[in-house]
Amino acid sequence: MTEFFQHLVNGLSVGSIYVLVAIGVTLVFGVSRLINFAHGQFLVLGSFLTWALVSAGLSFWLAVVIVPVLVGLFGVLVDRALLRPTLDRPENGFIVSLGLVIALEGLFTEIWSSDDRKVSSPVPDVLELAGTRIPWDRVVTLGVAAAGVAALYYILRRTDVGRSMRAAAENRDAAALLGVNVGRSISSAFFLGAFLAGIAGAFLAALFTFNPYTGTPYVIKGLAVALIGGLGSIEGALIIGMSLGVVESLGSAYGVGSEWRDGYAFIAMAVLLVWRPNGLFGGKREY
Amino acid sequence: MAALAVLPIVFLPASPVDLRFVWGAPTSLVSLGTSAAILATLAYGIGVLLRFLDLPSAGHGALFGVGAYAGGLAMQKLGVGFELGLVFAVVAAAAVGTVMGALSLRTTGLAFLIITIALGELIVLTMRNWEGLTNGPLGLFVSATPTVFGFEFDSAVSRYYLTLAFLFLTIASVALLAVSRFGHRLVAIRHNESLARSLGLNTFNYKLAVFTFTAAIAGLAGHLYVVHLKAITPELFHALALISVFLMVVMGGVKSSAGPALGAWFVVFLPTWFEPFGLDDPTRQEMMFGILLVAFMLLAPTGLMGLASAVARRAIPAPGATAPPPSPAMVASGGGGESGPRYDSRPDPGDAPGDAPAEPILRLENIRKSFRGVAAVDDVSFDVARGEVVGIIGPNGSGKTTLVNCVSGFLSLTGGRVIWKGRDIDGTRPESRARLGVVRTFQQSMSFEEFTPRQHCELLAVSDSRSDSRASRYGLESGDDVLEFLGLSEVADVPASDLSYGQLRNLGLACVLATRLAEVIMLDEPAAGLSTVETQRLQERLLELRERGLTILIIDHDMSFLMPMCDRVVVLDVGRKIAEGTPAEVQRDPRVVAAYLGERFAARLADRGGVPS
Numbered sequence: 001m002t003e004f005f006q007h008l009v010n011g012l013s014v015g016s017i018y019v020l021v022a023i024g025v026t027l028v029f030g031v032s033r034l035i036n037f038a039h040g041q042f043l044v045l046g047s048f049l050t051w052a053l054v055s056a057g058l059s060f061w062l063a064v065v066i067v068p069v070l071v072g073l074f075g076v077l078v079d080r081a082l083l084r085p086t087l088d089r090p091e092n093g094f095i096v097s098l099g100l101v102i103a104l105e106g107l108f109t110e111i112w113s114s115d116d117r118k119v120s121s122p123v124p125d126v127l128e129l130a131g132t133r134i135p136w137d138r139v140v141t142l143g144v145a146a147a148g149v150a151a152l153y154y155i156l157r158r159t160d161v162g163r164s165m166r167a168a169a170e171n172r173d174a175a176a177l178l179g180v181n182v183g184r185s186i187s188s189a190f191f192l193g194a195f196l197a198g199i200a201g202a203f204l205a206a207l208f209t210f211n212p213y214t215g216t217p218y219v220i221k222g223l224a225v226a227l228i229g230g231l232g233s234i235e236g237a238l239i240i241g242m243s244l245g246v247v248e249s250l251g252s253a254y255g256v257g258s259e260w261r262d263g264y265a266f267i268a269m270a271v272l273l274v275w276r277p278n279g280l281f282g283g284k285r286e287y
Numbered sequence: 288m289a290a291l292a293v294l295p296i297v298f299l300p301a302s303p304v305d306l307r308f309v310w311g312a313p314t315s316l317v318s319l320g321t322s323a324a325i326l327a328t329l330a331y332g333i334g335v336l337l338r339f340l341d342l343p344s345a346g347h348g349a350l351f352g353v354g355a356y357a358g359g360l361a362m363q364k365l366g367v368g369f370e371l372g373l374v375f376a377v378v379a380a381a382a383v384g385t386v387m388g389a390l391s392l393r394t395t396g397l398a399f400l401i402i403t404i405a406l407g408e409l410i411v412l413t414m415r416n417w418e419g420l421t422n423g424p425l426g427l428f429v430s431a432t433p434t435v436f437g438f439e440f441d442s443a444v445s446r447y448y449l450t451l452a453f454l455f456l457t458i459a460s461v462a463l464l465a466v467s468r469f470g471h472r473l474v475a476i477r478h479n480e481s482l483a484r485s486l487g488l489n490t491f492n493y494k495l496a497v498f499t500f501t502a503a504i505a506g507l508a509g510h511l512y513v514v515h516l517k518a519i520t521p522e523l524f525h526a527l528a529l530i531s532v533f534l535m536v537v538m539g540g541v542k543s544s545a546g547p548a549l550g551a552w553f554v555v556f557l558p559t560w561f562e563p564f565g566l567d568d569p570t571r572q573e574m575m576f577g578i579l580l581v582a583f584m585l586l587a588p589t590g591l592m593g594l595a596s597a598v599a600r601r602a603i604p605a606p607g608a609t610a611p612p613p614s615p616a617m618v619a620s621g622g623g624g625e626s627g628p629r630y631d632s633r634p635d636p637g638d639a640p641g642d643a644p645a646e647p648i649l650r651l652e653n654i655r656k657s658f659r660g661v662a663a664v665d666d667v668s669f670d671v672a673r674g675e676v677v678g679i680i681g682p683n684g685s686g687k688t689t690l691v692n693c694v695s696g697f698l699s700l701t702g703g704r705v706i707w708k709g710r711d712i713d714g715t716r717p718e719s720r721a722r723l724g725v726v727r728t729f730q731q732s733m734s735f736e737e738f739t740p741r742q743h744c745e746l747l748a749v750s751d752s753r754s755d756s757r758a759s760r761y762g763l764e765s766g767d768d769v770l771e772f773l774g775l776s777e778v779a780d781v782p783a784s785d786l787s788y789g790q791l792r793n794l795g796l797a798c799v800l801a802t803r804l805a806e807v808i809m810l811d812e813p814a815a816g817l818s819t820v821e822t823q824r825l826q827e828r829l830l831e832l833r834e835r836g837l838t839i840l841i842i843d844h845d846m847s848f849l850m851p852m853c854d855r856v857v858v859l860d861v862g863r864k865i866a867e868g869t870p871a872e873v874q875r876d877p878r879v880v881a882a883y884l885g886e887r888f889a890a891r892l893a894d895r896g897g898v899p900s
Contacts, residue, residue: 082581086585090396091396091400092584094397094400095400095533095580095584096580096581096584096585098526098527099534099577099578099580099584100577101527102527102530102573102576102580103573103574103576103577103580103581105573105574105577106570106571106573106574106575106577109570110574114570220408224405227401259415259416262408262412265405266408266409267405267409269401270402270405270409273402273405274390274391274393274402
């Protein structure tokens with residue numbers, strides 16, 4: 001039972017990283033109809049920057065404040081320079097982002113080498129709860145992810161930036177006619193998405209080892225979560241992301257073995273697209 | 288021809304100063320050349336899918352891997368030779384490709400890209416985890432000297448030429464596909480899938496066939512790859528690992544026969560040309576591929592997907608293609624002789640060709656179609672007898688087009704039955720109904736714009752005993768007959784994109800007749816937008832078709848065009864049938880007048896004792 005509980009907590013903490021990645025994918029898709037496969041590189045960039053700052057002597061918590069902003073700005077750069085010109089042909093944008101993935105993988109390897117690395121845990125203690133030993137950093141990751149999602153909700157519902165994004169997501173042309181600066185809304189989506197990926201990257205660096213090639217599995221899963229949760233739906237991403245983390249964790253422990261861990265997302269994605277080939281991309285958008 | 292165009296690049300690996308390549312180049316260069324030829328073959332597989340279906344597949348890397356593993360395992364475990372191994376590779380990749388295609392081809396664009404990535408990664412994961420068969424992440428080691436027809440390809444240079452031969456074979460088969468009727472049909476499907484289906488093409492089967500063909504090409508390339516590398520691991524076949532093949536396709540373009548091969552040679556040899564800049568380092572190579580892919584996609588804004596159609600649009604218009612006005616002959620025949628509305632030309636039912644009291648061939652029983660609870664067509668029933676012209680009229684929004692969509696199979700019924708020759712055809716697809724003889728036209732003028740009217744006829748013609756008998760019954764056996772009949776002979780070789788509006792409308796009808804399938808034609812506002820003269824010509828032609836035994840179901844708003852042709856008219860209002868009868872009966876019916884002109888007007892007319900003529 002205690003073992004089960006530990007797997008559950010592990011699943012939830014990995015799931016919270018999926019959620020943060022998936023929300024970025026979903027936000028960008030909602031406003032721009034683009035799928036940015038290089039979103040996983042935002043995550044890894046967050047991990048490397050956190051590692052670099054912590055190695056330079058900064059505290060982890062200060063890094064968690066600085067890194068997401070930097071990654072967010074990088075997201076805006078990618079948007080403006082590379083993906084914006086493909087707005088009318090999203091499949092071209094996707095291929096551009098594929099090229100960007102391997103370009104950035106190469107760049108990160110050039111700068112930081114392809115070795116596995118890790119940031120020492122900011123909260124190394126272990127929480128004892130009903131006989132179960134839960135590492136505090138897992139709990140903190142969950143808490144920070146929850147705070148990130150709550151903040152995003154606040155921005156989307158209560159601020160002008162967020163309202164403009166929701167309007168642009170609903171109908172880009174109509175929003176533009178009514179005076180919404182759609183271009184800025186798309187950049188906002190990229191900034192917020194990359195910002196969340198930066199947070200996820202910082203905690204990823206503390207929880208697991210990472211290298212320049214770590215981003216791709218996460219973005220594939222983030223994409224799967226965003227698709228299954230309904231592209232554009234934050235609640236969907238939240239529920240499905242957590243579920244995927246838990247299913248993977250429990251499936252590896254009690255089911256078919258950990259070597260198939262990555263398969264759930266592929267299968268779920270394929271089944272979904274076969275089941276509803278066109279429905280997803282025009283699906284309900286909540287923000 | 289196509290192969291000749293590629294010949295010069297064969298010597299590219301030699302570099303301009305090293306012509307020794309042909310008989311004895313450094314092994315490293317020969318090896319790179321072999322890689323280029325193999326990856327070029329794979330690039331053709333991906334390129335064909337883009338060129339003919341406009342679909343970017345990220346799953347062909349995995350199919351390439353299936354071919355490599357199938358061929359490698361057959362040689363290693365079953366001890367078969369190179370040739371039989373090739374058969375294993377091609378068949379396995381084609382089989383897996385058929386499944387992948389069946390699952391993914393219902394999607395397009397971005398969704399297609401993502402589903403092919405997911406399925407491809409699932410295949411790679413299976414290769415890694417099915418250790419009993421594939422030896423897992425450690426991979427496969429195969430050492431075999433390829434032997435073809437007893438000739439041993441025992442040197443690197445000879446193997447290079449063997450690989451090249453397969454590349455040329457691929458290029459030739461792609462070139463053949465492009466000029467074949469099958470290829471033309473694929474292009475037609477890419478242009479307008481609905482139109483293709485309405486004319487009897489089973490578009491899904493065509494798409495699946497070409498997907499399987501490209502999977503077989505990928506399998507062939509995979510087999511050559513395992514023979515070349517001698518060692519493979521699952522990691523080689525990730526979508527991202529093969530991004531360079533995407534780059535080859537993007538750089539070379541898919542429209543020209545030499546494109547992907549040029550792209551492949553460029554991508555493979557680029558690192559050697561820039562060796563002084565440190566491009567021999569694999570990490571930097573990957574980085575460069577990524578940057579180049581981004582740059583090419585952005586600097587060619589029509590991009591990968593738009594490339595094929597952009598080239599097509601630049602096709603040189605044939606002489607006389609500048610939208611000629613209706614030809615003098617057309618005007619003359621319309622203006623002289625049988626001019627004016629031919630109210631009297633409608634033969635009495637007794638005059639109908641064939642047996643007099645014709646049995647209904649098409650029967651609509653209580654047809655209902657609702658969209659989210661709103662009934663667009665509500666409980667409509669009527670029969671159509673062989674050789675009849677039945678008009679469907681009704682105010683805007685009365686459900687006329689929805690009815691045609693239901694009968695032609697583009698919409699499924701909410702309730703009721705469509706009976707064709709005594710058989711319930713509900714649930715069959717539009718293309719099947721066209722093959723059974725129920726063919727429609729569309730309200731908007733539609734064509735496969737890249738093709739000329741003659742090509743339309745050629746690619747649509749069906750030749751089997753059934754279609755032969757139908758075509759001979761109405762005396763329009765060949766495409767030329769059809770074009771002649773519709774006055775399109777003069778523009779038979781002008782691309783559809785350069786035809787006038789009136790000619791395009793005639794082309795729509797020509798397509799239906801050229802299929803040689805139609806027994807009943809459903810025309811959705813065929814006269815919309817036509818000039819008076821053109822409308823008159825159309826009316827004459829439709830009556831001529833009726834004389835020849837075709838059954839016609841026709842929607843139009845132009846009463847002076849419609850009424851004289853019809854044996855019977857069905858009137859719809861807000862989805863319901865409110866009247867049915869001869870044109871004269873319907874025009875007198877107060878419910879019809881009310882539907883068109885309002886209740887008060889109808890009442891006033893009724894007081895005066897009828898509708899003024």
